[in-house]
Amino acid sequence: MKLFSAIISTAFSQSCTGSESFDDAVTTCSPNQMTIEIPACAFANARMDAAGAYLAGVDFGELVADVENNCTGTFDAGSDNWVFTLSNDISECGSLVENNGTFVTYSNAVQSTVGTENKIITRKRDMKVGFSCAFPLEVTLSAANAINPVLTHFELDLGSEEGVFDVQMGLYSDASFATVVDSTFTVNIPDDLHVAIGITDETDMVTVLETCWATPDSDPANPTQYTFLENKCGSHDEVNVYQSLDVQANGLDRISTFSIESFNFQGEEGGDIFLHCDVQICDPNQESCVPDCSSVGARKRRSASSDEHVLVVLGPIFVGGPK
Template identity: 25%
Template sequence: MALLEALLMLLPVAWSCPPQKADYVMVSCFPNAIIANVPECPYGWEIEQLSLGGVCYTGIHSSGFYRFIIPDLTPKNHSYCGTQSEYMPGKDPKYVFYNSIVSNDTTLTIRNQPVNYTFSCMYRAAYLVNNAVFSQRVATVYVNNGSLGTFRSQLSMNVFTNSKFLYAKDAPYIIDTSEIGSEVFIGVEAKGLSSRFKVVINNCWATPTPYSTDRKRWSLIINSCPSDHTVTIFENAKDSRSMFKFNSFRFQRLEKVSTVWLHCEVHICDGERLVCLPSPCSVRSLSGETEPSGGILTAEFQVKGTGQHVARTHRVYSNSTVSNC
């Protein structure tokens, strides 16, 4: 009798939330995280009775749902809360991350229907930002991930104060004519990506107009290589930010033009599955011409001042063939 009374005392606890029949899970596939939501109290289960991968009891309440988050998509020797990944090779290689939300009750009897919400996110092995042309130094990119939705990543190109790349200058960037030839430090960064994704600068060039296709151009980076000794690439395709510097200039015989536009063609590469680092520049050619295959970021430089100066003469290269990751 005492045992029966004890079991009856447990009933209000087991059914403290209104049971819902929940035969679906809503999944958001982001580049650095996966978020899975199920209606709260599925079949009468409390949030502390549901686990991610049967390992982690990390669910939280969120507007009528139980939410479970996988914040790490770079498993090496172990997986986050039972998350598994599978690589799918082929002409368009993909990888799939999958996990499940399962019920677990340590009481003597189970009065609720067991639940097992299996979900997955499929991603392309290389996220090429190849269908976007941006007219600003900051661009928000929606990339189709091959699953039920898209993820959003913000790409930005900024001018920094020095080679430490700690502090970005305010836009618009103004260069006095007396400072022509001074060093300009550029950083291209992607936010909202996990560490497996790398920012790759393919090509950078300058034009006297806002149009990246202007035939009057001075190339800075061609096929991920410096165009000449005035350009230095500090990092490229190693992290979520790539950095380089060049000597400031203005276009010769265009005295009335007071603005220079810098354009950089970039793409995002999955370093977990692909080789993102370009081959050494010594084994690649700077010649050739092709249409850009990545998204283009543009920064505007205003040249001001009345001082006289001698414009530098630079060799001009055309845009070159790009090897995508």
């Protein structure tokens, strides 16, 4: 027993209190990544081998590395956590994928088995810590419906604040952002599209628009896309060449807003567009959340370093041809 404890103690620097458990694990979801962080002390307290743990689905299975992910964890000395991450193809490593028509949910589990056995007795012990991420499906509504402001539900744990929040993206009638438009709203090039993205709950957290882009359908990965906000600032062309984008608020409050002149994709004279934004959730009491966009294209002050992201979508918005 002492030998086991000595081996485990070399894996991390933190002194365990004995109260740490797998219930202290934190899950983070972002558009192309899902991560679970488990305290090293939780493994030590349970006498489980963290280095031998892996992802293989919600049920016990064998470790099989995939193309994008090796399905094993890495130790973060800064936090004394073991970090298990699925990136790009989060369906790998045996993830269970469920689609209920509204959300698509990816579920997996960190698992490990330690101990020995013989024909008569066993000292084998199993460990499994499940986690999941749910993402809203982006469905095109018929013309009879209102413009679809998808409400994105996510769990937040930044250390300073945790809970369940909703983020919504809406289209408004003007730059006062007082009235949300419905399906009767019409816009023709170059009428402005006034968009607000915000946390619907009361909170000290603020939204930071990391990247915003448009597509001709609800698929955010459609190869036909136009990015008009990147690196937390309006794109160079939109701000300096066309002068067609005004970001009124970003990183200032729980609601961020922008106005952009409407457009069609090449080859269309009137048609639907969908707007997508990758939004960071930032704690202004812990870090700088307001991006420095004084010189688009120049090196910007590091801000909003939180790993909490949520992808929001708005559409379909019918844009008619030029007036």
